Amino acid sequence: MTDVAHTHGMVGLAGLEARLAQDLLYLELPAKPWVPEKRHEGERVRDVVVIGAGMCGLAATAKLVLTGITNVVAYDAAPEGSEGPWVTFARMNTLRSPKSLAGPSLGLPQLTFRAWFTAQFGEQAWEDLDKIPKDMWMDYLVWYRRVLNLPVENGVRLTGIHDAGDVIALDLLDHGEARRVFTRHLVLATGRSGLGGATIPPFLEGVDRRFWAHSADDIDFKALRGKRVAVIGAGASAMDNAATALEAGAASLAMLIRRKEMPRINKMTGIGSQGVIHGMHRLPDAWKWRFVDYTAAQQTPPPRSSTLRVSRHPHARFYLDCGIRSVVERNGALDVETTQGKMEFDFLIAATGFSNGFTNREEFAGIAPFIRTWADGRQTADMGPMRSNMSDAPDLGPDFEFREKVPGTCPMLSRIHCFNDAAMLTHGKVSGDIPAVSAGADRLARGIAAALFAADVETHFANLIAYDTPELQGDEWVDSTPLLQVEGTR
Numbered sequence: 001m002t003d004v005a006h007t008h009g010m011v012g013l014a015g016l017e018a019r020l021a022q023d024l025l026y027l028e029l030p031a032k033p034w035v036p037e038k039r040h041e042g043e044r045v046r047d048v049v050v051i052g053a054g055m056c057g058l059a060a061t062a063k064l065v066l067t068g069i070t071n072v073v074a075y076d077a078a079p080e081g082s083e084g085p086w087v088t089f090a091r092m093n094t095l096r097s098p099k100s101l102a103g104p105s106l107g108l109p110q111l112t113f114r115a116w117f118t119a120q121f122g123e124q125a126w127e128d129l130d131k132i133p134k135d136m137w138m139d140y141l142v143w144y145r146r147v148l149n150l151p152v153e154n155g156v157r158l159t160g161i162h163d164a165g166d167v168i169a170l171d172l173l174d175h176g177e178a179r180r181v182f183t184r185h186l187v188l189a190t191g192r193s194g195l196g197g198a199t200i201p202p203f204l205e206g207v208d209r210r211f212w213a214h215s216a217d218d219i220d221f222k223a224l225r226g227k228r229v230a231v232i233g234a235g236a237s238a239m240d241n242a243a244t245a246l247e248a249g250a251a252s253l254a255m256l257i258r259r260k261e262m263p264r265i266n267k268m269t270g271i272g273s274q275g276v277i278h279g280m281h282r283l284p285d286a287w288k289w290r291f292v293d294y295t296a297a298q299q300t301p302p303p304r305s306s307t308l309r310v311s312r313h314p315h316a317r318f319y320l321d322c323g324i325r326s327v328v329e330r331n332g333a334l335d336v337e338t339t340q341g342k343m344e345f346d347f348l349i350a351a352t353g354f355s356n357g358f359t360n361r362e363e364f365a366g367i368a369p370f371i372r373t374w375a376d377g378r379q380t381a382d383m384g385p386m387r388s389n390m391s392d393a394p395d396l397g398p399d400f401e402f403r404e405k406v407p408g409t410c411p412m413l414s415r416i417h418c419f420n421d422a423a424m425l426t427h428g429k430v431s432g433d434i435p436a437v438s439a440g441a442d443r444l445a446r447g448i449a450a451a452l453f454a455a456d457v458e459t460h461f462a463n464l465i466a467y468d469t470p471e472l473q474g475d476e477w478v479d480s481t482p483l484l485q486v487e488g489t490r
């Protein structure tokens with residue numbers, strides 16, 4: 001490494017990792033393990049199992065390990081390096097977020113994207129970087145997992161959750177083989193689709209899947225060459241999918257947008273602050289509701305760069321105030337009846353987002369009927385009408401734990417933590433997007449640490465009584481008590 005390279009921040013990954021190791025040493029991290037070991041039916045019980053090793057799952061696992069909760073494992077159905085949307089269905093070129101966000105770095109400067117980038121490419125490259133290329137963000141997450149040596153197993157899908165008394169039994173499909181593990185706490189870091197899945201508009205029900213896809217599907221864009229394509233929606237994913245279809249050679253591209261005007265202002269990002277991060281979850285329900293309801297009504301605009309990536313193609317058309325009434329297959333194409341008239345397409349992409357409704361997911365069937373949602377009596381007169389993604393949202397406790405619809409019907413819910421997008425209405429945006437994921441992981445790990453400590457309080461008290469290592473040897477002072485008594489009686 002040359003001096004010049006050093007002065008420009010290019011210490012290389014090995015140099016950065018050495019700095020990180022030193023910081024962790026100075027901070028005495030990871031903290032020493034402190035949770036007593038548990039067994040169930042002769043099997044070792046995990047303290048925490050995390051489902052999902054995307055950004056939130058990694059941050060949660062890292063924070064737990066740093067807190068001394070080391071008997072933890074994260075499972076992800078995806079292959080290593082393909083977790084989350086970044087190299088699968090994310091079709092933007094770069095992240096929307098500013099490059100400088102601290103993201104999942106958990107308060108450790110050497111763990112930031114900036115440190116990782118600068119160590120390899122230098123300060124000048126950092127200055128020159130506009131937004132973070134999405135594949136590079138995935139590379140950073142892969143490094144994050146490696147450098148912290150996080151206990152992650154890939155190719156493992158959660159398929160079922162069962163109450164096993166003090167512990168939770170999890171059914172897993174591990175590279176196609178069924179197996180069962182036990183855990184004391186379960187964290188669902190299952191991503192943007194959270195507990196639900198893709199939102200499919202009713203007019204697409206029954207339409208042959210050859211003619212349409214959801215924006216999160218694995219779409220064969222090459223097959224769209226020369227085709228008439230329509231994208232439903234006006235969010236970031238709508239633009240990114242439209243641009244990808246155009247770049248793949250679509251003959252024409254129609255953006256079908258129900259709203260009369262494009263949303264243009266990113267409201268919640270605009271007021272982002274530490275106050276929002278730490279204050280939102282403590283607000284009265286009616287205030288939480290007002291923030292989320294207003295933001296949902298205003299909608300988040302697509303990024304400017306994504307919109308320009310579409311509009312620079314002369315055969316891209318934006319149809320506003322264009323609701324869809326029906327979609328019918330006819331002669332190998334789709335007749336689409338819209339509020340702007342009839343249109344014909346070869347393929348539709350529904351960029352219609354994700355739902356919180358968790359009743360259709362196999363892996364949550366064991367808990368779904370018992371989970372209390374915001375529809376279960378949380379709404380008060382000052383909240384306004386229900387929106388489906390809000391009323392379906394789980395009504396969580398302070399540590400992201402689910403609560404029971406009917407007390408006593410599913411006690412394990414208090415040990416299952418919803419650390420994904422569905423937590424937003426209760427907790428604010430701390431378990432999905434990049435800006436506040438460290439604060440979310442911190443809140444989660446503190447809650448789990450406190451719950452584990454309380455559950456084992458008898459063991460900890462017994463340890464207190466049993467602890468007998470003297471700090472004083474007995475030779476540090478001379479006992480003057482008898483002398484004082486004599487002096488006092490004089």
Ligand SMILES: Cc1cc2nc3c(=O)[nH]c(=O)nc-3n(C[C@H](O)[C@H](O)[C@H](O)COP(=O)(O)OP(=O)(O)OC[C@H]3O[C@@H](n4cnc5c(N)ncnc54)[C@H](O)[C@@H]3O)c2cc1C
Nearest residue numbers: 052054055056077083084095096097157158190191433434
């Ligand atoms: C296209 C796109 C672009 C985005 N861009 C930005 C951005 O620029 N800035 C920003 O702040 N946010 C952005 N977001 C939002 C957010 O940052 C991402 O959604 C991010 O991936 C959230 O991380 P996560 O860990 O919650 O979910 P994910 O990264 O989706 O990870 C969830 C993981 O859970 C696994 N999983 C789910 N169910 C199971 C199961 N049953 N068993 C085992 N594994 C399971 C999945 O395989 C997946 O890897 C974007 C989101 C999308 C979809």
